[in-house]
Each structure stands twice: as structure tokens, then as C-alpha cells.
Amino acid sequence: xxxxxxxxxxxxxxxxxxxxxxxxxxxxxxxxxxxxxxxxxxxxxxxxxxxxxxxxxxxxxxxxxxxxxxxxxxxxxxxxxxxxxxxxxxxxxxxxxxxxxxxxxxx
Amino acid sequence: xxxxxxxxxxxxxxxxxxxxxxxxxxxxxxxxxxxxxxxxxxxxxxxxxxxxxxxxxxxxxxxxxxxxxxxxxxxxxxxxxxxxxxxxxxxxxxxxxxxxxxxxxxxxxxxxxx
Numbered sequence: 001x002x003x004x005x006x007x008x009x010x011x012x013x014x015x016x017x018x019x020x021x022x023x024x025x026x027x028x029x030x031x032x033x034x035x036x037x038x039x040x041x042x043x044x045x046x047x048x049x050x051x052x053x054x055x056x057x058x059x060x061x062x063x064x065x066x067x068x069x070x071x072x073x074x075x076x077x078x079x080x081x082x083x084x085x086x087x088x089x090x091x092x093x094x095x096x097x098x099x100x101x102x103x104x105x106x107x
Numbered sequence: 108x109x110x111x112x113x114x115x116x117x118x119x120x121x122x123x124x125x126x127x128x129x130x131x132x133x134x135x136x137x138x139x140x141x142x143x144x145x146x147x148x149x150x151x152x153x154x155x156x157x158x159x160x161x162x163x164x165x166x167x168x169x170x171x172x173x174x175x176x177x178x179x180x181x182x183x184x185x186x187x188x189x190x191x192x193x194x195x196x197x198x199x200x201x202x203x204x205x206x207x208x209x210x211x212x213x214x215x216x217x218x219x220x221x
Contacts (some may be wrong), residue, residue: 046211093201097142099149
């Protein structure tokens with residue numbers, strides 16, 4: 001069965017420090033993975049999708065099929081990055097989500 | 108915002124009463140979804156629709172029903188609300204672009220069952 005695991009409920013870093021939000025998945029097919037971000041009480045916004053290999057707001061994520069991971073990285077955290085981050089796996093026309101990681105960037 | 112509107116945005120209701128949440132989209136998307144968001148669980152799929160009158164269950168469908176009589180509207184009904192259904196409900200659509208199909212979300216509906 002398809003499953004997404006985000007092992008950290010909360011990640012707290014100082015401004016300017018590197019950030020890595022972990023995501024591991026379990027899926028027997030060819031994975032299609034996404035990162036969504038949710039700022040306080042707002043809608044989920046698409047941040048990244050692995051298929052387009054783009055960098056948004058300084059964030060990048062690389063799909064590692066050997067380790068079944070899709071970790072989200074940013075070299076220098078900013079205070080405005082504080083939010084909830086969800087990793088999601090697409091199967092068919094549906095998404096399954098991880099439990100989410102709260103990122104807090106301290107000044 | 109992919110043309111998605113949810114209503115109501117906030118509702119408080121009593122246990123045992125019926126509740127209907129509405130999702131309206133303006134861009135003729137075929138696929139529509141209802142998710143619920145709870146701490147520690149992320150988002151979980153309740154029901155989804157792949158066309159008018161075509162719906163299917165997600166992973167947490169018990170206690171919920173849906174209807175889609177028009178392309179633009181996808182209704183989620185709690186027949187008899189329970190406190191465990193207190194949650195934030197998100198509607199979503201699937202949109203095709205150059206990178207494939209991507210799912211976009213509405214602004215959410217906060218439901219409290221007392």
C-alpha cells in the first residue's frame with residue numbers, strides 16, 4: 001500500500017541555517033511526489049513536484065528511488081519559511097499525504 | 108486559486124445534526140476531492156469524484172456521503188454529525204498542465220461539532 005512518512009513533527013532552526021525536511025515513501029509503482037506548504041490557517045499551496053525539478057522560494061527536492069526519499073532542502077532558512085510542510089505521493093488521480101512537519105525559523 | 112470556492116467557511120453544529128459542505132469550481136475540472144485535515148494525520152481523503160454522478164470512497168469515508176449533480180459542484184454531507192468529525196475540510200481539484208496532473212486546494216471549511 002502507498003504510504004508517506006514525515007518523521008519530524010516539528011523542526012526548529014535559526015534564520016540563515018540550512019533546512020532539510022524529511023520525507024520517505026512506500027509505493028510499488030513509479031512514484032510521483034509533491035511538497036505542499038500551508039501558512040497559518042490558509043489553503044495548501046503547491047511548493048514543488050519532483051517531475052519538474054524546479055526550485056521554488058529557494059527550496060529543492062530530489063527523488064531518491066534507492067532510499068525511497070524525497071527530502072525538501074533549503075540552504076539558508078528565512079523567517080517567512082515558517083509554515084506546515086506536507087509531502088504527498090500521487091497514485092492514480094489521488095494524493096496520499098504524510099502527517100506534516102512544522103518548520104519554525106527563529107530570528 | 109484554481110477557481111475553487113468552499114462554503115460555509117466556518118460552521119458550528121450540534122451532534123446528530125446533518126451538515127452539508129459545498130465545493131464550487133469554475134474551470135470545468137473533471138476530478139474533485141474532499142479531504143479532512145487533523146493534527147498528526149495530515150490530510151486524508153474522504154471521497155472523490157471523477158465526473159458528474161461518478162464518485163468513489165477514500166480512506167476515511169465512514170459517516171460521509173457525497174453528491175455531484177453538476178460538474179461545478181461537489182457536496183459533502185455528514186448525515187449525523189459526531190464530535191470526531193470536528194475538523195478542517197478541504198476541497199481540491201485536479202488540473203492538467205505541462206507537467207501532468209496537479210491537485211490544487213480550496214481555502215478550507217472549519218467545522219466544529221459540539
